[in-house]
Amino acid sequence: MNPTAPRNDENSSLSLLFSPTQQSAPVAASTAASTASCSSATTTTTNTTTSHSSSCSYCSQTFETRNALFRHLRNDPICSLEHADDHSARSNIYSTNKNKQSDRRLLLSIVKESVALRFGYYDDSNNKSPKHDDGDDEEEDDDNEEESTLAETVGKVLQGAIVESLKEVVQNWYDHDTDTLEKLEIMGSTQASLAKLRRMALKQEEGCAANGDVLFVNLMLPKVIKKESMEKQTDFWTKVGNLTRAKLKHQIPQAELFDLQILGTKRAAKLHAEKSATQYIYHYLLPLSWLPEEDAMRAWWQSSSADDVNPTRQARQFHQNKKLKNKPPDSLRRLKEALRSAESEKASPEQIRSDHKQHKLRLATGRFGALAARSKRPWHNFADPALKGNASPNNEPVWRAVDKARIVDFFVETPLKQDGQEGEQEERMVAIIEFRGDGFVKEQIRRIVGSAVAMTHSWLPPDFIALATNGDTAIETPLAPPNRLILSTVRYHFDELQSNGRPFFETHDTRQIVQLAPSEVDGIGWAMNALLERNEEQAKLALENESMWLKGLSQEIAPRIRTELLEQGKVVASSKNPMNTSPFTYSKLYYPVLSELRRIKSLNIWPETSVARSTVILRQDKADDGSDSEHSSGTPSRQNGSFTIVNPKVQQNWDNLPLGNKLFPELVEAVFDLESNLAESENTGATHKITVEEVTTPASLQGRQPSSHCAVNCNAQFTPHVDSGRGAGQKLSMIVGLGDYVGGELRVEGDAFDIQYKPLVFDGWKLRHWTNPFAGERFSLVYFTPESKD
Template sequence: MTAAPAFSCQFCHSKFASRNAIFRHLRADGCTSDNPRAPSATTEDPIVKQSLAIWFGYYHVPHDDDNDSNLLQGTGIDNDLGWNEWAGQQVFQAVQQTLETYEIEKTKNDPDSTNGTANNKLLDFQLQESRTQCSLARLRARILQQDPECPAATDVLVMTGTCLQSSLPQLEVALTNLPDALSNGNIQIWACKLLRSDITLHAERSCTQMVYHYLVPLAWMPGAELLQTQWEGWGHRPPTDCLKRFKTALRGAECGMVPLPSQQKKHQQQHKMAVGRFGRLGAKERKAWHNFADPTLRGLAAPNQESVWRVVDYCRMVGMVDNANLVVEIKGDAFLPQQVRRILGTAVAMTHGWIPMDAWETALRDPASLIETVLAPPGRLYLSECRFHFEESFSSGKPLFESDTCGKVLRLGLPGDNGNTRPQEWAQQCLLRSLSSEGTKRAEDQWLKDVQTNVAPRATQSIHELLKVSVPRSELDASALDPAPLDYMDVLTKLRDIVSTGKWPVTSIARSSVLADQGGKTGKAGSFTVINSKLKEQLQTSSGSQVELPLGNQLFPDLAAAVFELEERIAEQTTKVDVAPNGKIGLSNECTSRRPQSTHCAINANAQFQPHVDSGRGAGQSLSIIVGLGDYHDGELRVEGLACDIRFKPLEFDGWALRHWTNQYHGERFSLVWFTPELT
């Protein structure tokens, strides 16, 4: 009889009967290349995996150049280390230090104490370097990263390690000393939870709802003096209706419920539904909240990118601090940089009447809109809570650190059962201390004046322009339009022939997803792509595979040849969209340098595109050229809000990085977009 083959672990060189046994050993014993560990000495005391969930708050990373003047400066996502990541590192190091200190002190006080194994260590807890944190975005889209300078009343950090099963009681005792390992008063540890072995909790991915609080001063409300002087005396009836208007503005930011079945099909064509959610969140719809993201994100926050489809579940006033600041709570599945502050700033402007109150239901919630919004000052926002609905479903709806169902909770920084409010109070008091300086008050007063005189008027004007609908013309007066240049006549004639004969091909699903509803416009609408057949061999060499010409080339070979000939003729007539170092968008009147001929061209007929960025990336040339053809009024191309007249005026721009869309138009409108995509 042949003996069973022996398999060896490449790290600790122990022998096993099968590969599966090696995998079980790696998981259970924590054996790695950096830390080779033999299998458990006895089956009675195996090495087990133990995950720790730390509930902690943080306020401020100390910097040498901190001062009151920089509290109102905007923050982006490019900071090397945000306050949340810094605090997570400090907590992780505190856990390591706590376990090491406990091991040393216990052994020193009781040198005969062992755990009965060959290593003679009490804990032998091997903490892995990897960890997850709710407020980070390492496995999610980068633009879901929390604002770098946003503090937290509570955040959750999950780390994993291995130890002997007999050491678990000692581990629990050791963790009670965790708060003592943090000498920095900017971080508070509220509780620790030893998760059950069958529970897998990934703080970043398992978190289903983020809750933020923003402290809105009464001084920002209309009739502020009346509110502040009579606050204690008006009981249930405020002396003005400004808080009622503020409440209405806040509720307008909440996502609506799923429509009735009769409206479901049409609605799903407009907005993608949230799926895989828990509790009442499952009935919420995803909205493209691109208007409320940091505008410097540009194409990263384009509404055709799924990462910006955020669900705002709740936006209400929930309390008062120091009789001078309203506490506004905003709940959602995740938030884009500056999203919460822009919702709050816009709501304040609406309360004053500086922005129309119905803007939520018109321009601000229209996925085809992109307008300026009001950015509220930083320094008043903090992360209040992180929720895990899947874990709550096992504990009758109790939060993760209020139930022992999924593991044992060690209350380290909370006094008794009524300590839930302490993290909120701690965060609020930290914020109020930093906001009490005269410099901060002056800066916020200046912000409110700037909103009234500059920001809100610009936003209102853009809303009015968006909602302005031209009177439809039954007969377009072509004589009032500049005639088509001779360079374009051949392509324009071929396009009109295809439309008049009804041969326009069906638009792809991907392209249709960014096309706006034509709103009853007559005429064939759609889009298809052709390839430059002269560059077919070059494409095949670049991709390393056979390149098949698309349907557009097969149906309209003469048109395909004509559009690429047109590109060569108009290349030197092209203007360019420039992005200045300060981020402003403008047009360059200088002729662009001779660019390589494009490999692809998108051909569009009567197609009005919603804000989007092009899929994939550009290869070789990173810019696209677009030009409009036909007899039409309006229909400008908007690039990050800049209106560009492209009727027989070719324009070069970065369609992969800059959001762009089509203004409303009347008449027949064709457009050609030449580009060279990156081949995979």
């Protein structure tokens, strides 16, 4: 920078560096006699305001003499660096090759800058049949989890496009080849729709469109650009943004770049596209033909929109529009109630204060204002079944807060011909359902919509969503069709406070935003408009697939879910009734272990269950009477609990033996002898193996290596969970039930297995498993080898 001129005039740093012929800087007459070196230093660092004073252009401090100014430049840590950078840039504007010919090569100082991009995309293929729920959770291949979603693909293309654009603009802006072009690269990036920090359960599903996805990018760029005037910086970033947009649309025509916001390094240091997001807003386009009373719905629609100038494009603000003359059909009311049942409750200040020490409320902390008072619920039943153990209710990411699930608008879906004219296919009325929350599990929104549609038809009970968001329950949920879900907006409330609470990409004096393309078309979001105006072929195929889904929901999916609810109710009821069966017969292999277990129980010396394990065991007050009270009343009707013992034969030098080993050495010996005997015996009952990779298959215990640990359980009804850690060498656990009881089957990803004296081998680290209700005396042994800490 030339300190003899203001920062925003024609002698700015850019013109100084890249217009060598115009570098002559004004110097006071009193400095004419200075030496060449001093004169050079003076012209690059001083602004002689009077004949006796000079000022530093970097900090504007005034000095009586030039010597004082030079001392300041040598000693001040900030100004000295600024001066060194500028002097280096100027002295290297030209380098000379061996032939003494001019080699116009720029050596620029590189610094970091951060920008935020708001972009959209949609999938126009729409030729895949909707995922059909058939109750089989094992048909999904784990490899699918590694496939890139549309959001990931667009994000990667954007990163490459902005780097290429930055290099082209820098090169063309100054009409020079530069050695620094290769240094202009991305140092890091974060994207709101991805789940790099929030775990894979929150990964945005394939086929989801977006009108407001956000990408934060940390770039390296020439320092001189940041010293330019705001007007020139905006011009520079406009060129970069437009070129980036063109490159994006060339590679992905169904993508659009709306805005580019220059964040600055100080502000960007506090922002992370994913971690700093406080609210995600999605919209789902629900055709009213999916609801009952379709004829009444159409008549209501036509009468309500008769006065509209353009009814096919006019938003139907159902909640705010007071001009609606006719009352909407009852099916809309039932849909609203079903959706509202998905919303999280808001804890009162009194509840929050009283919970300060008890910590029983699971609030959406770390959010802005009243949003932090929303309670979180487990949405494990609404997650993609392919997630398996990652969607277990004992995994924190599946506990989400839904701030809002409401109908906000109504539009008309208008199929178009290839030439853009309206097609012959009949228009469909579409309700826009808005979901707001702190994040959503993969497929959560579509399963809420599917459940709400079934509840509106009375195919599922009105409290189904409440039942399915109980951490102790595992139940199938219906999945609504794809290609109707849109990520509308991502909010960053804490950063938005600095701009009077305005949304992150809304224009404000405190923000430097370059608007590249409109994010709305005729008042409708760009992505939503694209989905509403599909071509006739796509619309016809979507209609056929969605009709098949609705038929399957009524005739197959909903009846299957109702049957499962009834079966669960019967099992719970039977578990409360006294057993009316004779003692169970079993192999003599189990005698030593069972006798020891019964002795410990009869002496009432069963160890206390650890805090971590107790979180996945159903409390006895709930298991016995179905109540949801926070405290048990009186003594439990049966003793229950769980503790772990280790196998001294697997490793001799255990640093700290568990309490169970010290209290019950006879039990330890009997338990691990049983495993060895089962591995050597040819007749062990109906043994099966369940893994993530394979369908349930018959298996043998012969050759099984001894386990290092065993969990010993008494009358413990486990809720859906996955085991912590990972098997070291031994990839599968083995479980077997003992005692006289009825019920109590082990459920693995929804399939029930009778383990009463019938060992079962399964992957407890990846597959969700839980215990069916039971009556009687039930023990279980779970053999496993956890990951070593070495």
